[in-house]
Amino acid sequence: MATGIFIMSWNITTFILFSRHFRFLATTTKPFLKYCINNTILPLIFLVFYFIKAVQFNVSRELLSAMPIFYLVAGFLSGFFFIVIVSMLYFFRADKSIIRRMTPVISNPRLFKSQFRKRRGETEREPPYARTLVSQLFPDDPQDKGRGALQQRFY
Structure with missing residues (x-):
């Protein structure tokens, strides 16, 4: 479960922080889903590496047979997928309410440009102390x- 929470919090945080740099996401349907799918490579590499090392450890150091290792992996994956599915369901509902609120802005091109255009002379602010x-x-x-x-x- 903790790995699922970490991966979903990483996706959510990076989406919030960096989605403004990818303006095309505002024009797609379900931008958070597409962002998560686009960013699954690193978590998948980590999970494959983790499972390889976990199985090797359980076989060589813990001296477990195949069935207990299968139960451990199945328990890990069920918790992981449970957290990912619950997070996706929650954020897709939030995404719908955001879309309802942003539809008037997106449907009017002038209002859309005024909302997302970088203002002249605007610079990055210094981080707070x-x-x-x-x-x-x-x-x-x-x-x-x-x-x-x-x-x-x-x-």
Whole structure:
């Protein structure tokens, strides 16, 4: 189950963060599904590698026979597919409500262009400063207001 949650959270997070760079996704039906299908190569490679190593370990170190290994793999896969299916069902319902809300914008080309056009002079904003407990308790310089010397180099 944890692997399914990790893979789905990776898909969701990267979709939220990077879908603005792929504007053609806005014109397709079920963009999240297409994004997930497009990004299944790395998780599949990981799962194949993981199962090969898990079976090798169970045979050589745990000295298990074929049936217990089959049960372990089946349990892993059933939990994995359960999480993936529940996540997909949830996000497809959310996708429908987003489509209902965005249909007026998408159907009007001028409004669509004004919503997704990069404004002149707009630059990437600097990431917000996050104060950590260590930098707050042990500042390198008392005048740095909680920022350490390493953090000041990057901001």
